[in-house]
Amino acid sequence: MNVRILGVGQLARGDDAAGLEAAALLRGEPLDGVEILDAAADAAALLAQIEGAAGIVAIDCARGGGAPGSIVKRGADIAAWPQLRASSSHGNALAGALALGDALGCLPSQITVFAVVGQNFTMGGAISPAVAAALPELARQAMREATCMKRG
Amino acid sequence: MHEARLMRDLMTRITGVAAGNGGGRVAGVHVWLGALSHFTPHHFAEHFVDESAGSIAEGAVLTCDMSDDPTHADALTVRLISIELAPD
Amino acid sequence: MAVESRTIKVDMLARVEGEGALYVRFRDGALEDVRLTIFEPPRFFEAMLRSRAFGEAPDITARICGICPVAYQMSAVHAMEHAAGMQLGGSIRDLRRLLYCGEWIESHVLHMYMLHAPDFLGLPDAVQLARTHGDLVRQGLRMKKAGNTLIERIGGRAIHPVNVRVGGFWRAPRKDDLQALVPELQWGRDAALRTVQFMATLPMPELEQDYEFVSLRHPGEYPLNEGRIVSSAGLDIAVEDWPQHFEEFQVRHSSALHARIKARGSYLTGPLARYSLNFDRLPAEIQQVARDAGLGTTCRNPFKSIVVRAVETLYAFDEALRIIATYEEPSPSFAPVEPRNVTGHAATEAPRGLLYQSYTVGGDGLIADAHIVPPTSQNQATIERDLWSVAQEGQAMADADLQARCEMSIRNHDPCISCATHFLDLTVERT
Structure with a gap:
């Protein structure tokens, strides 16, 4: 079983692309036993990506x-953490997937969510400078966490 | 209704700023309308009249700068530039 | 002493959370106004498409919706090919239909199981449904995954398919790769049959609406990518004549656009319309399943759209299996497209209804003008009409109950709103 890193977010919505961009940084340095995926836009498909993994690191x-x-x-x-709801225009797929997975008892035992705090979620907007500057650190923390999970 | 809600939020800000500056009547409001805010100046005025009725901003003179840049970071929204306060 | 007025500089942004709002006003016990507003992202994308290369349209439009990217891509590529004066057949056509089946499956299943079914069972959301009907939700999740897998195999990715291009596909999937999906699709077809049967047992509010239905109609098949635009009031036109018969108009207090038929007014697209206008295009076996589920050859009860969606999901699994059985890899996987200085039009059947796009491409291959009319804006006036009926009947209800009934009524038609803001911002004014 692999550990999966999920980049959560949407392109063309300002800082909401941060999770996808951070995941893209990690694709350059692949590691055995760690998969890097773009998260699905809805809770059901996202839960399918979460289920069956040895551990999940979500970046949002x-x-x-x-x-x-x-x-x-x-x-x-x-x-259960409303003030950190992601701004995806399709509602909070990640929180929905985790709640649904919890109700069905199919979540992996190790789950960590890293979120960078954004400020600009304008349709078509670019990632704001403060968030762009944090992407390498976000990617590093996610990979470090995934490596720990893989070791068990 | 996207607009109605923007307007409601804006009105909360206007009355908040007025209260924070000693109150009084709001005689003028200057706004910048994003290209994708779904507002035209005419339409903004319609909403403003509805939303301000009975408030301290009723009858305020509006100044609207209309942006035509859809790529502006704030294109979807409205900026409140300034308000003019008059004594009661 | 008179005090001068003074100007306070502020510079603040007005913001709203969420993207859908419903406003209902009663005066002296009578319903006076119902307004539904949905923020329309396509307006932004139309501006973004101008001056971009025509080949970029499928990638850019795919970003409009995370649930139905394929629909946006399919309308875009067909409009571009229409502008270039070409029509593709053979395996490329089949693959596009197959890809669309994947999207119908995943979108319909998401809508039925995650958004709509909890309404009928009196549950707040799918999480509660998972607690009370765990096996049912697991079945839905597995069906949805089968749809997403189909999209992934053909589109390259499940989330934001990248393999679609004007003229065909960057790379055609191998026959073996599609064959490998057959057992899961067969399971899915059986599960879809059980889904129809289950949805038919749900308690349905009685409501018959006098809709004018609008959908594509094809001479030989249930419509996905091709056909003429027809309506239950006798409209029968080529897609390129959309602008002559339909118009978008501004509603008071909103610059969002609603669409109407010029001659008559509001109309409905989506599963109810497709089904009612194309029942005779369903395979006999599926017609029988629909009849056994209590559906007639037309369906005008918006709440029963959940049963119709289940029938369409069954069709999508069935059609996917049929296409895979005869699939041969197209070679080459795309046809070269030469842009011409004309306007191309296309409409395809997105899961939630007709999705029309037109593009004017210059001789330099750059998009001069783009026009995107999603099902949501076409259905909006009709959804408001439904809400009038629901609000009128629910006048005596407490606001919270009325909100629940209104939300359910909206979800009959448009998961886009309900997934953007599951918690619709409802204002009820009683004076």
């Missing part, structure tokens, strides 16, 4: 919860 962008560009780390309880 949050609205609020700290200064823009700061990185917050949480466990699977993100579902």
Whole structure:
């Protein structure tokens, strides 16, 4: 079983692309036993990506919860954490997937969510400078976490 | 209704700023309308009249700068540039 | 002493959370106004498409919706090919149909199981449904995965398919790769049959609406990518004549556009319309399944759209299996496309209804003008009409109950709104 790193977010919505961009940085340095995926846009498909993994590291962008560009780390309880709801236009797929997986009892035992706090979620907008500057660190933290999970 | 809600949020800000600056009547409001805010100046005025009725901003003179740049970072929204406060 | 007025500089942004709102007003016990507003991302994308190369349209439009990217891509490529004066057949046509089946499956299943079914069972959301009907939700998740896998095999990725291009596909999937999907699709077809049977047992509010249905109609098949635009009031036109018969108009208090038929007014696209206008294009076996589920050859109860979606899901699994059985890899996987200085039009059947696009491409291959009319804006006026009926009947309800009934009524037609803001911002004014 692999550990999966999921980049969560949407392109062309400003900082909401941060999780996808950070995941893209990691594709340049692949590691055995760690898969890097772009997360699906809805809770059901996202849960299919989560189920069956040895561990999940999700990287997302949050609205609020700290200064823009700061990185917050949480466990699977993100579902009960409204102030960090991602700004995806299709609702909060990640929180939905985790809540659904919890209800069905099919979540992996190791789940970590890293979120960079965004500030600009404008349709078509670019990633804001503070968030762009935080992407390499976000990617590094995600990979470090995945490596720990892989070792068990 | 995207617009109605933008307007509601804007009105909260206007009355908040007025209160924070000693209150009084809002005689003028200057806004910048994003190209994708779904507002035209005419339409903004319609909403403003509805939303301000009975408030301290009723009857305020509007100044609207209309942006035509859809790629502007704030294109979807409205910027409140300034308000003019007059004594009651 | 008179005090001068003073100007306070602020510079603040007005913001709204969520993208859907419903406003209902009663005066003296009578319903006076119902307004539904949905933010329309395609307007932004139309601006973004101008001056881009015509070949970029499928990638750019795919970003409009995370749930139905294929629909946006399919309308875009067909419009571009229409502008170039070409029509593709053979395996490329089959593959596009197969890809679309994948999207119908994943989108319909998402809608039925994750958004709509909890309404009928009196549950707040799919998470509660998972607690009370775990096996049912697991079945839905597996069906959805089968649809997503189909998209991934053909589109290159499940989320934002990259393999679609004007003229065909960058790379055609291998026959073996599609054959490998057959057992899961066969399971999916059986599960879809059980889904129809289950959805038919749900308690349905009684409501018959006098819709004018609009959908594509093809001479030989249930419509996906091709056909004429027909309506239940006798409209029968080529897709390129859309602008002569339909118009978008501004509604008071909103610059969002609604669409209407010039001669008559509001109309409905989507599963109810497709089904009612194309029942005779379904295979006999599926017609029988629909009849056994209590559906007639037309369906005007918007709440029963959940049963119709289940029938269409069954069709999509069935059609996918049929296409895979005879599939041969196209070679080459795409036809070269020469842009001409004309306007191309296309409409395809997105899961939630007719998706029309037109593009004017210059001789330099750059997009001069783009026009995208998604099902949501076409259905909006009709959804408001449904809400009038629901609000009128629900006048005596408490606001929270009325909100639940209104949300359910919206979800009958458009998961885009309900997944953008599952918690619709409802304002009820009673004076």
